Amino acid sequence: MELIDLTLIWVLLIGFGVFMYVLMDGFDLGVGILFPFAPDEESRDLMMNSVAPVWDGNETWLILGGAGLLAAFPMIYAVFLPALYIGVFLLLAGLIFRGVAFEFRFKATTGKKWWNVAFFGGSTVASFAQGAVIGSYVQGFNVVDGRYVGGAFDWLTPFTLMTGLGVVAGYALLGVTWTIMKTEGKTQDWAFKLAPKLLGVVLLFFVLVSAWTPLTNERVMARWFDHVNWLWLFPATTLIFAAWVFYKLKQRSDIAPFIGSMILFSMFYLGILISMWPLAVPPNYTFWDAASDPGSQLFLLIGFMFLIPIVLGYTAWTYWVFRGKVTAGAGYAGH
Amino acid sequence: MELDPLFISRVQFAFVVSFHAIFPVFTIGLASYIALLEAIYYKTDDPSWLKLSKFWTKIFAIVFGMGVVSGIVMAFQFGTNWSNFSYSASNFLGPILAYEVVTAFFLEATFLGVLLFGREKVPRGLHLFAACMVALGTFVSSFWILSANSWMQTPAGVEMVDGMIQMTSWTQAIFNSSFPYRFAHVALASFITGGFVVAGVSAWYLLRGRHGDIAEKALKMCVIMLAIATPLQLLSGDMHGLNTLEEQPVKVAAMEGNWETGPNVPLLLFAIPDMANETNHLELGIPNGASLILKHSADGVVPGLKSVPPEERPPVGVTFWSFRLMVAIGTLMILVSLTAAFKLWRGTLYQSSGLLRIFSLMIPLPFVAVVAGWFVTEVGRQPWIIQGMMTVGEGLTPSLTGWMALVTLLGYIAVYAVVFAAGLHYLRKVIVAGPDEVEHAHAQITGTPKRPWSAVGGEFEAPAGAGRS
Numbered sequence: 001m002e003l004i005d006l007t008l009i010w011v012l013l014i015g016f017g018v019f020m021y022v023l024m025d026g027f028d029l030g031v032g033i034l035f036p037f038a039p040d041e042e043s044r045d046l047m048m049n050s051v052a053p054v055w056d057g058n059e060t061w062l063i064l065g066g067a068g069l070l071a072a073f074p075m076i077y078a079v080f081l082p083a084l085y086i087g088v089f090l091l092l093a094g095l096i097f098r099g100v101a102f103e104f105r106f107k108a109t110t111g112k113k114w115w116n117v118a119f120f121g122g123s124t125v126a127s128f129a130q131g132a133v134i135g136s137y138v139q140g141f142n143v144v145d146g147r148y149v150g151g152a153f154d155w156l157t158p159f160t161l162m163t164g165l166g167v168v169a170g171y172a173l174l175g176v177t178w179t180i181m182k183t184e185g186k187t188q189d190w191a192f193k194l195a196p197k198l199l200g201v202v203l204l205f206f207v208l209v210s211a212w213t214p215l216t217n218e219r220v221m222a223r224w225f226d227h228v229n230w231l232w233l234f235p236a237t238t239l240i241f242a243a244w245v246f247y248k249l250k251q252r253s254d255i256a257p258f259i260g261s262m263i264l265f266s267m268f269y270l271g272i273l274i275s276m277w278p279l280a281v282p283p284n285y286t287f288w289d290a291a292s293d294p295g296s297q298l299f300l301l302i303g304f305m306f307l308i309p310i311v312l313g314y315t316a317w318t319y320w321v322f323r324g325k326v327t328a329g330a331g332y333a334g335h
Numbered sequence: 336m337e338l339d340p341l342f343i344s345r346v347q348f349a350f351v352v353s354f355h356a357i358f359p360v361f362t363i364g365l366a367s368y369i370a371l372l373e374a375i376y377y378k379t380d381d382p383s384w385l386k387l388s389k390f391w392t393k394i395f396a397i398v399f400g401m402g403v404v405s406g407i408v409m410a411f412q413f414g415t416n417w418s419n420f421s422y423s424a425s426n427f428l429g430p431i432l433a434y435e436v437v438t439a440f441f442l443e444a445t446f447l448g449v450l451l452f453g454r455e456k457v458p459r460g461l462h463l464f465a466a467c468m469v470a471l472g473t474f475v476s477s478f479w480i481l482s483a484n485s486w487m488q489t490p491a492g493v494e495m496v497d498g499m500i501q502m503t504s505w506t507q508a509i510f511n512s513s514f515p516y517r518f519a520h521v522a523l524a525s526f527i528t529g530g531f532v533v534a535g536v537s538a539w540y541l542l543r544g545r546h547g548d549i550a551e552k553a554l555k556m557c558v559i560m561l562a563i564a565t566p567l568q569l570l571s572g573d574m575h576g577l578n579t580l581e582e583q584p585v586k587v588a589a590m591e592g593n594w595e596t597g598p599n600v601p602l603l604l605f606a607i608p609d610m611a612n613e614t615n616h617l618e619l620g621i622p623n624g625a626s627l628i629l630k631h632s633a634d635g636v637v638p639g640l641k642s643v644p645p646e647e648r649p650p651v652g653v654t655f656w657s658f659r660l661m662v663a664i665g666t667l668m669i670l671v672s673l674t675a676a677f678k679l680w681r682g683t684l685y686q687s688s689g690l691l692r693i694f695s696l697m698i699p700l701p702f703v704a705v706v707a708g709w710f711v712t713e714v715g716r717q718p719w720i721i722q723g724m725m726t727v728g729e730g731l732t733p734s735l736t737g738w739m740a741l742v743t744l745l746g747y748i749a750v751y752a753v754v755f756a757a758g759l760h761y762l763r764k765v766i767v768a769g770p771d772e773v774e775h776a777h778a779q780i781t782g783t784p785k786r787p788w789s790a791v792g793g794e795f796e797a798p799a800g801a802g803r804s
Contacts, residue, residue, distance in 0.1 A: 054448055060440045077429075082415060082418045082732045099403060146422070
């Protein structure tokens with residue numbers, strides 16, 4: 001009798017939400033990761049001001065991810081969070097320190113360097129924790145009757161350590177290409193120099209994860225090597241885009257490297273989904289097992305159909321308002 | 336010694352939610368105040384309103400930032416420590432919290448960027464619009480979260496099927512019986528909190544002879560609002576209490592420290608409740624007081640704690656004393672507000688240094704009252720996580736061990752201690768520095784020529800090493 005597969009719609013919606021989060025908070029976390037390497041304090045001011053008006057909205061996608069999972073796939077919410085208990089704490093502590101650093105750093109005089117440390121440390125720890133979450137998802141969870149029964153550190157393995165560092169590098173790449181787009185002069189010069197190196201590191205992690213995942217995971221191995229050969233277009237396209245970003249960086253293009261890095265991230269993201277589909281809580285539960293009641297899914301979907309476009313609309317508008325290069329004296333000094 | 340994950344999780348939740356609650360309750364009221372200031376400035380073009388708005392927006396940004404980061408913790412606390420509860424209640428709680436994000440959080444967060452940084456980038460009308468959207472967002476947010484909380488107190492519109500909450504009516508669940516009272520009570524608390532903070536800071540300036548013109552303006556606005564809101568809060572609290580008497584009689588019994596169900600129950604002013612021996616020590620009370628307040632007659636029957644078995648009773652001491660603390664502060668607020676309104680009418684308010692001093696000393700009190708109020712309603716609900724349907728023990732995360740809960744509890748305490756200390760320090764700094772001279776900024780906005788450095792209007796925070804404090 002079901003004409004529409006609500007669960008499938010919700011997979012797409014949550015997938016979209018997480019995707020928005022990764023791209024948007026990705027670059028502002030990346031700016032934090034790069035903070036200690038910036039040429040001077042003035043550059044740091046500029047970099048922070050370039051994300052100050054939008055970071056709060058970006059982070060809201062994470063809360064949407066949390067609440068959306070609870071609404072549409074409660075099993076994911078109720079397994080991932082207990083399983084990643086310590087990691088989640090690190091993620092939140094990181095987000096707290098970097099979040100308050102925005103306000104406090106510009107109000108500080110002698111304490112400014114500490115808020116630099118807090119901004120860098122918080123951003124890096126939060127990014128690492130997010131990478132570890134992705135790694136744990138690939139790795140799977142010890143679940144009985146829909147409840148997590150494993151230990152506190154099951155999530156922490158060499159594999160998740162690697163995915164954690166991979167995301168730190170990836171966000172740094174988004175951050176550095178964002179900096180290229182939003183600044184000029186010495187800050188931009190520095191970013192142009194750093195970006196190709198970061199891109200190289202990111203590709204290295206891409207190769208490592210791509211090799212490691214199928215080797216340790218038969219399911220993923222089967223997905224990529226057994227049936228569908230056209231899937232190989234995926235890594236191929238990824239490498240082509242990487243080459244394009246290299247080329248555009250060399251040309252000192254302002255905007256293209258950022259766009260290219262976002263596309264790269266989208267490819268990684270889709271690659272993971274292809275590997276894991278249709279598992280929500282690996283190794284045993286699919287998205288359909290993890291779904292909430294269709295009535296609840298529908299109740300929320302009706303609202304989302306109207307509200308998400310509105311949210312996207314005004315979000316796009318604020319990015320438009322704060323478009324262009326940031327300059328000294330704008331931003332934080334102004335309120 | 337065995338660490339009890341349930342007890343530590345309850346302490347952890349109490350800690351993170353109390354810490355979080357003090358920020359939104361202030362920013363909800365303050366956001367409306369800023370929107371009002373912006374609207375007056377828009378209409379009158381009088382730069383003193385801009386000055387006030389810019390000053391309070393600065394305060395708002397710091398407090399809102401702390402509210403956001405501590406709020407993210409809350410979004411995950413349900414899953415990390417109370418995963419069985421989250422899973423069972425997901426069919427209701429999930430959509431409600433998700434609606435909160437898309438109708439409120441995005442609105443606040445996105446338009447806050449424009450409010451803080453967009454004054455010179457968007458037309459004045461749009462900037463005012465952004466201020467209104469932030470204020471609206473804070474209210475919409477409290478609508479959803481209070482609906483969810485009230486549903487846990489007075490569940491409706493659902494049935495429990497095989498351990499899962501299934502919806503029978505969304506309207507009954509969202510507009511459950513305690514929700515209107517709780518919403519009114521918290522909304523008023525937000526206005527009162529914002530009002531007392533703005534009044535306290537303004538009074539402090541007047542005492543020091545600083546920023547007299549705008550401090551008088553701000554104080555006057557607050558006093559008028561408080562003189563209306565504080566008595567209304569007494570009324571809303573009374574109605575809220577009568578709803579609780581109906582729906583959660585054991586909570587009321589704990590609030591009153593009343594053990595036996597019966598008539599002619601006194602209103603206890605002091606007592607040390609003793610749960611083990613089911614009695615109070617050192618009781619001091621007004622005869623028939625509780626019966627009169629709750630049933631409006633001296634021989635009205637008031638429920639007692641002994642009406643339920645010991646394991647279904649909330650911790651009496653905490654509920655009893657939190658309630659007294661909240662009511663005492665509320666009473667003081669009514670007295671101060673009405674006295675100030677009288678002096679305002681007589682034209683002597685700005686010279687009454689005694690009253691001004693009281694206002695400036697009262698700044699922390701609304702926060703204490705709000706946290707105490709939440710303690711009454713949350714501790715008083717124990718041992719239930721969803722009243723009558725699920726206990727806190729059943730809601731706990733099964734894989735959680737005592738040391739995991741303890742380590743993260745200590746972690747949150749450490750993180751919040753740093754954040755809170757720094758936040759207070761910078762708030763103090765902003766207040767001591769005072770409203771900046773913003774005539775230049777005003778000139779720029781209205782199109783008249785500007786001077787170098789004038790656009791920023793915030794010299795004190797611009798050059799790194801040159802802060803004034």
